[in-house]
Amino acid sequence: MELLPLLTVFLLVHAVAILAWTAAARRRQSRCYLLDYVCHKPSGERKVSTEIAGNVIERNKRLGLPDYRFLLRVIVRSGIGEETYCPRNILEHREDSPTHQDALDEMDAFFDEAIAELFAKSGFGPQDVDVLVFNVSMLSPAPSLASRIVRRYGMRKDVAAYNLTGMGCSAGLISLDLARKALRTRPRALALVVSSESIAPNWYSGTDKSMMLANCLFRCGGSAVLITNDPALRGRAKMELRCLVRANIAANDDAHACALQREDAEGRVGISLSKALPKAAVRAFAVNLRTLAPSILPVAELARFAARLISKRLFPRMHASKKTDGAPKINFKTGVDHFCLHPGGTAVIEAVKQNLGLDDDDVEPARMTLHRWGNTSASSLWYVLSYMEAKGKLKQGDRVLMLTFGSGFKCNSCVWEVTGDMADKGAWADCIDAYPPESLANPYMDKFGWINDVDGDTLVI
Structure with a gap:
């Protein structure tokens, strides 16, 4: 008769141990470590100076004087300097007639540089990637850009590739969340999270003020990020x-x-x-x-x-x-x-x-x-x-x-x-010592500061 209570206690202890082990395993599997990341730095000939920005605006013959003044006012107040980057078709005066190839070329320049740099820095290669999540809001070709990355880098046939579009500026964390959840079904796995935006085919050349703002704010760039749920790699992780x-x-x-x-x-x-x-x-x-x-x-x-x-x-x-x-x-x-x-x-x-x-x-x-x-x-x-x-x-x-x-x-x-350890200067390496400047000079104010305020019917950025 004493054996039954003892056996019951043993079974309860065993069940509790299994539940505790399962919960701990799930916690370990849900962990997410940042191994490394790279921010894309486009080539120097793609920089948008004050002169170039002004010329692009002046090229749009549909704009009247109030429209010119509105756009220049937005640029003056934007907080953007002269070191940002734009696609080649805009520099070649083709913003009104972009081609599909222009959009793909913009993406390929980013893929070829940033993703390759991330693999070189981290010591991991394309064959190590179990999950790929790519996001770009304004471009959705077929095959997808995620598939383009898989093909370009010769990734494994069983890589889980996801392509997100239309998610806007917050897509970076949405992609991170998706990658983190995908890793939960794959113990000790590696995920590549890639974020960019398509500027080349999305220049607005009309006269609607609410639609002109994006031209003034958005610039070329992108990021490539490696994350893992492998506890053995925690010692190599940054965060x-x-x-x-x-x-x-x-x-x-x-x-x-x-x-x-x-x-x-x-x-x-x-x-x-x-x-x-x-x-x-x-x-x-x-x-x-x-x-x-x-x-x-x-x-x-x-x-x-x-x-x-x-x-x-x-x-x-x-x-x-x-x-x-x-x-x-x-x-x-x-x-x-x-x-x-x-x-x-x-x-x-x-x-x-x-x-x-x-x-x-x-x-x-x-x-x-x-x-x-x-x-x-x-x-x-x-x-x-x-x-x-x-x-x-x-x-x-x-x-x-x-x-x-x-x-x-x-x-x-x-x-x-x-x-x-976090001491990599990354894309900021050639300019970080100049930031923050004693006075954040606004080159657009110097050139276009004469612009009078237009009526107050516009969105302040």
Whole structure:
């Protein structure tokens, strides 16, 4: 009779041990380590100087004087310098008549340089890749560009290749999330995540102001990233992914339409950025933070915020008498050391700075990235991270918040913890010592500063 209870206890202990082992195995398998990454630096002859930018605008004979003034005003206020890059067809005065080959050539130049550099730096090769995720918002040829990479590098026949389009500037973290989840079904595997944007065939040559803005902001670039779930490679990794949060408010009509590819009144296709975009960004941002904050902030900070919020609601007159400025804010610096923000435009950076309670040092990497590279869409976050690394800002144990926005409307975020050595200057190697300059000179202001303000019916970038 005593044997039965003993056997029952043994079976329970055995079951608990199996469950604990399974849970631990799942946690190990869901881990995600950043092995290395490369940001694409196009060739020097593709740089867009002040003169070139002005000439491109002047070549469009459909524009009247108000349109010229509007575009030049946007460039002056953009925060973009003279070192950004554009496709060859624009430099060859063919922005109105791009070919399909122009689009493929733009992608191939990136594939041949950045991906090859990543394999050379990391010591891994195309045959080591188990999962490939490629994203580009504005180009969807057949075969897909993911297949083009597989063919170009002779990857294995069993490589799991994914191709994402139409996901906007936030596609970089969407691709990372997809790769991370794909790795869960493949123990000790390697994933290549590639992000770019197609500029060559997507120049807007019409006169709709909401559709002209993209021409002023977006520039050529791209990133190639290697991640793994293999614990044996943790010692070689630069960072470990702690959490990733995605928010999509596309069910709201205004949010869905605020960044939209459409035809103008004359049938010309472009990306329309409406005045509803900032409001949509704030809404998506708030939804994302509600999930992100409890995952990364210490309990003491969450309790402090909750106490202040409850006090403000229970005793509004007391807080009014103290003249506190608005609702209480969470101090994200209690859980994050560095902020890797999407450099979508000067106004975007300033809005995030204000909402997160950041200072100039916190947003310096995003501002400098916008100045040096422009908005390279989904790959932009990696240029910001590369700036931090080139400046020697990232130390072991530091936590880095990546935050990006994109059409849909979406707000995606993730937190990395630095686990290895991060001292590579990457694409910034030849210019990092010049950043940040004592005075961030605006060459467009010097040349086009005479432009008078136009009427206030436009979206401020």
